[in-house]
Structures are given as structure tokens and as C-alpha cells.
Amino acid sequence: MTKVELAERVMVALDVPDADAALRLARQFEGIPCWMKIGMELFYAAGPSVVREVKALGVRVFLDLKLHDIPNTVRGASRSVTRLGVDMFNVHAAGGSAMMRAAVEGAAEGAAGKGRLPLIIGVTQLTSTDERMLNGEIGIPGSIDDAVVRYARMAHSAGLHGVVASAREAAAVKSACGSGFLTITPGIRPAGADAADQARVVTPRDALADGSDYLVIGRPITAAPDPRSALERILAELA
């Protein structure tokens, strides 16, 4: 893979508290064709305008709001986020098939007349959970792999384009749903980096080797003294 192709598979999580900080950070990656991920911290503080401002930098945006509500509400939310012009957004697969189908319908309505549909991704089991939490606290029996694959099959048959999961589950997702079904994998930690609250971590190189399509990387880049060099180091490590 070329450096450009590698960069196009990295999503930098802009987990910062306001639009100024987000734009300052995003501008540091100018010329590197990575995606920008806007999540709850930034969106709830800065609102839809920050999405438009980041898009105006000419980058692809994954809006990570993890929609999870009744189908009618998710249909409307999906219509709204699609109108913002995002390239990808996500919903919790735990919301069920009807909710995910409603997301697909809402996105189609939001895109009506002006072209491109965003990719719609299902969140499976958060990468901050491990099997003990899943079985004990949350009360879902079986392995993390089983839970992730079950959510992935639901997302696939509801018409979603892929799922968020740990790279550790990417191969199982691909074998259940086909190689074209996307896997977006957070919990990426270069060797020696702090896992923080992530439980199922994988190095960037292993994530790609395991079949992950997009690597979501936050703190290892954004909390580094020089985020651009941190990203470049990761890309060099992958090349």
C-alpha cells in the first residue's frame, strides 16, 4: 500500500472540547489524506457548524454519535446528519434491525436529490468492554466474539455498510458478513502506548493484518506533543 492509501485508512479522533481546538488540530494534518472523526465531546459542545468547518478543510468526516433510539427518532437523526454532508456515521447495533433499517431510510431521505449516501456503520461491543463486563455486569452470555458477530450479522442484513469493533474481531466479522463489509476499529495503540480506558487494544500494524479497513486513533496522536509527527510515525510503521 502507498503512503496515501495507508493514510486514507486512518481516522483521527478529534476528541477536543471546542471548535477552535478541533480546527487547530485538524489543520496540523494538512496534506495527509486521513479522515477526521467527530465524536460526542466535540459535537455536543460545538454543534453541526464544526462538522461543516472540518468538511471545509477538504477532509472526509466520520460523525461518531452512536445513534441509539426508537426507529422513528433514528430515521430523523440520520436524515439530519446526512444533510450535514458527513461521509460516515454510526448507530448502535443493539438498537435492533428495525432501528438500523430506519437509519438507512433516513440517510436516503437526507441525501435525496443531492447525491452521495454516507456509509452507515453499526457499533457492536464497545472496545472498552471485556468479556467479564459483558457476561457479569451487562448480562450478555458468551464470548465478545459471539456478541460482535451477532451484532455484525444484524447490521449487515439491515443494509449497513460495516461495523465498529476491535481489530481482534475483524476476521470473525469478515467471515460472517463477507470481505466487503467494513470493519472500523478503535482501540489502536502503537507498541508501548498507554491503553487508558480501552480494554481490547491492537497495534496499528496488527489491526491492518487482521483485516481492519479503518483504524480509529485518538489519544496516541492527539495527546502527543506533536500530533502530526505522531501520525507520520504510525504511517511509517505501517509502510
Ligand code: C5P
Ligand atoms: O483515544 P482513543 O484512541 O482511545 O480514541 C478512540 C476513539 O474511538 C474515541 O473517540 C472513542 O469514542 C471511539 N470509539 C471507541 N470504541 C467504539 C466506538 C468508538 O473507542 N466502539
